[in-house]
Amino acid sequence: xxxxxxxxxxxxxxxxxxxxxxxxxxxxxxxxxxxxxxxxxxxxxxxxxxxxxxxxxxxxxxxxxxxxxxxxxxxxxxxxxxxxxxxxxxxxxxxxxxxxxxxxxxxxxxxxxxxxxxxxxxxxxxxxxxxxxxxxxxxxxxxxxxxxxxxxxxxxxxxxxxxxxxxxxxxxxxxxxxxxxxxxxxxxxxxxxxxxxxxxxxxxxxxxxxxxxxxxxxxxxxxxxxxxxxxxxxxxxxxxxxxxxxxxxxxxxxxxxxxxxxxxxxxx
Amino acid sequence: xxxxxxxxxxxxxxxxxxxxxxxxxxxxxxxxxxxxxxxxxxxxxxxxxxxxxxxxxxxxxxxxxxxxxxxxxxxxxxxxxxxxxxxxxxxxxxxxxxxxxxxxxxxxxxxxxxxxxxxxxxxxxxxxxxxxxxxxxxxxxxxxxxxxxxxxxxxxxxxxxxxxxxxxxxxxxxxxxxxxxxxxxxxxxxxxxxxxxxxxxxxxxxxxxxxxxxxxxxxxxxxxxxxxxxxxxxxxxxxxxxxxxxxxxxxx
Ligand SMILES: Nc1ncnc2c1ncn2[C@@H]1O[C@H](COP(=O)(O)OP(=O)(O)OP(=O)(O)O)[C@@H](O)[C@H]1O
Ligand SMILES: [Mg+2]
Numbered sequence: 026x027x028x029x030x031x032x033x034x035x036x037x038x039x040x041x042x043x044x045x046x047x048x049x050x051x052x053x054x055x056x057x058x059x060x061x062x063x064x065x066x067x068x069x070x071x072x073x074x075x076x077x078x079x080x081x082x083x084x085x086x087x088x089x090x091x092x093x094x095x096x097x098x099x100x101x102x103x104x105x106x107x108x109x110x111x112x113x114x115x116x117x118x119x120x121x122x123x124x125x126x127x128x129x130x131x132x133x134x135x136x137x138x139x140x141x142x143x144x145x146x147x148x149x150x151x152x153x154x155x156x157x158x159x160x161x162x163x164x165x166x167x168x169x170x171x172x173x174x175x176x177x178x179x180x181x182x183x184x185x186x187x188x189x190x191x192x193x194x195x196x197x198x199x200x201x202x203x204x205x206x207x208x209x210x211x212x213x214x215x216x217x218x219x220x221x222x223x224x225x226x227x228x229x230x231x232x233x234x235x236x237x238x239x240x241x242x243x244x245x246x247x248x249x250x251x252x253x254x255x256x257x258x259x260x261x262x263x264x265x266x267x268x269x270x271x272x273x274x275x276x277x278x279x280x281x282x283x284x285x286x287x288x289x290x291x292x293x
Numbered sequence: 294x295x296x297x298x299x300x301x302x303x304x305x306x307x308x309x310x311x312x313x314x315x316x317x318x319x320x321x322x323x324x325x326x327x328x329x330x331x332x333x334x335x336x337x338x339x340x341x342x343x344x345x346x347x348x349x350x351x352x353x354x355x356x357x358x359x360x361x362x363x364x365x366x367x368x369x370x371x372x373x374x375x376x377x378x379x380x381x382x383x384x385x386x387x388x389x390x391x392x393x394x395x396x397x398x399x400x401x402x403x404x405x406x407x408x409x410x411x412x413x414x415x416x417x418x419x420x421x422x423x424x425x426x427x428x429x430x431x432x433x434x435x436x437x438x439x440x441x442x443x444x445x446x447x448x449x450x451x452x453x454x455x456x457x458x459x460x461x462x463x464x465x466x467x468x469x470x471x472x473x474x475x476x477x478x479x480x481x482x483x484x485x486x487x488x489x490x491x492x493x494x495x496x497x498x499x500x501x502x503x504x505x506x507x508x509x510x511x512x513x514x515x516x517x518x519x520x521x522x523x524x525x526x527x528x529x530x531x532x533x534x535x536x537x538x539x540x541x542x543x544x545x
Contacts, residue, residue, distance in 0.1 A: 185379065185381065187377045187379050187381035188381055188383060190349070190351050190369065190375065190377075190381070191375065191377060191381040191382075191383075192383075192394070192398075193350075193351075193368075193369035193370075194349060194350075194369045194370070194371065194373060194374060194375040194443075194448075195371060195374070195394050195395040195398055195442070195443075195446055196370070196371030196395055196398035196399055196446065197394075197398045198398075201398065205383075205394075206383065209383075209385045210384075210385075212385075284385075
């Protein structure tokens with residue numbers, strides 16, 4: 026008991042010093058289980074390779090330049106789609122959030138199209154745009170758009186009315202109220218929307234790459250299935266998880282915290 | 294010289310759920326001289342906030358006139374500064390930038406508006422808090438910033454709606470004393486809304502008593518200044534005036 030307690034306190038102290046450690050340690054039992062299962066000989070190696078094979082595949086694919094290229098393709102697609110989605114979604118959300126009229130007109134349409142979902146568009150997109158970048162970008166923009174719009178509306182509507190009134194009585198024009206009050210007031214929600222949108226977009230992208238892609242992580246995994254290379258499939262899955270963890274925990278979450286908590290908008 | 298004039302002001306709200314009209318302000322006429330300090334008291338629901346919101350230009354009036362220097366007001370404007378019960382400080386701006394917001398809207402360059410903001414923060418004893426964010430301040434400090442932010446924009450009229458209602462009793466007394474001191478120094482025209490009778494009498498030159506959307510009576514407060522609670526709490530005139538206003542409000 027005493028030893029457990031002491032090692033736990035050592036662990037909390039270590040993770041306080043190296044926060045990255047806290048993210049890695051929980052995976053130790055998962056990897057151990059993986060090793061145990063593969064080493065037990067329950068499954069043939071080609072059916073379920075171990076971590077060592079996956080790491081080897083990582084180095085060989087990196088060395089041959091395939092992995093970096095595919096990774097870059099996937100990320101560029103994701104960020105182009107996300108940027109477009111934001112460029113459309115934030116102004117749209119502000120319009121809907123500030124104008125009762127726009128709200129009434131657009132809300133049913135928004136909910137209708139939100140329900141259709143990203144992948145459900147693929148059949149018609151393939152007919153319209155074929156197998157290519159346009160189709161992929163459309164799907165990502167579509168997935169990113171809804172969380173951004175809905176959260177922006179939420180953010181705009183959550184800005185206390187007195188703040189806009191205060192700004193007006195201090196001489197701000199309606200346009201400056203938008204810039205000085207509405208936008209910063211809605212920012213924490215906008216970032217939450219972006220965070221959700223990127224998460225959905227990342228998943229949608231992989232799915233789309235499997236179907237229409239000629240490159241990218243999703244394509245790599247689906248292509249590996251054709252040649253029966255489980256190692257590459259596992260590698261793809263691990264990269265998806267790792268990459269998202271890095272983007273979310275190291276970039277998006279800190280931005281979200283920095284805006285919301287510093288201003289006391291989010292009680293933390 | 295009269296700055297602000299309300300003539301037969303009226304406000305009718307439409308209640309969409311009941312489908313009927315509610316008259317919150319029936320017929321209010323009021324004159325406020327330049328540099329005067331007027332308190333408005335009345336029981337809850339008598340229309341105090343409604344009147345202030347109309348004068349501020351936040352909501353349209355249904356009848357009568359609101360004249361500032363003889364001209365009808367039209368929407369909110371910087372010549373009518375407002376101090377809110379909710380403080381309404383911008384959470385994403387530092388205290389300094391909150392106070393400098395009005396000058397910024399007027400196009401005053403950064404260095405000059407920082408100088409103005411520092412000057413007004415000093416007036417409220419808040420120089421040390423200039424670089425902090427509103428949520429890092431106590432309620433009393435936040436409302437000092439609220440008052441000073443409105444003043445730094447040099448409004449012709451300062452409109453205050455129960456600004457000290459949400460701070461503790463001790464802090465409220467300090468804020469009231471500070472407000473009278475700042476008012477004496479800068480002499481803005483003030484309309485101060487409250488349901489606290491003692492506060493109304495302590496602060497103002499004149500107390501307007503409202504009842505059900507009408508002016509019931511107006512009482513002159515000829516107490517000497519500077520006013521401090523330690524003196525006035527025992528003062529016979531203060532006690533008599535407070536009692537007089539209290540009876541009126543309670544019978545209103
Ligand atoms: N937006 C609104 N729609 C309908 N009725 C309203 C609206 N705002 C206020 N009223 C009504 O108008 C009347 C006056 O309200 P007001 O807020 O001006 O009172 P008040 O004197 O400020 O009260 P309190 O001391 O409680 O703040 C009340 O009967 C209230 O219900
Ligand atoms: Mg009120």
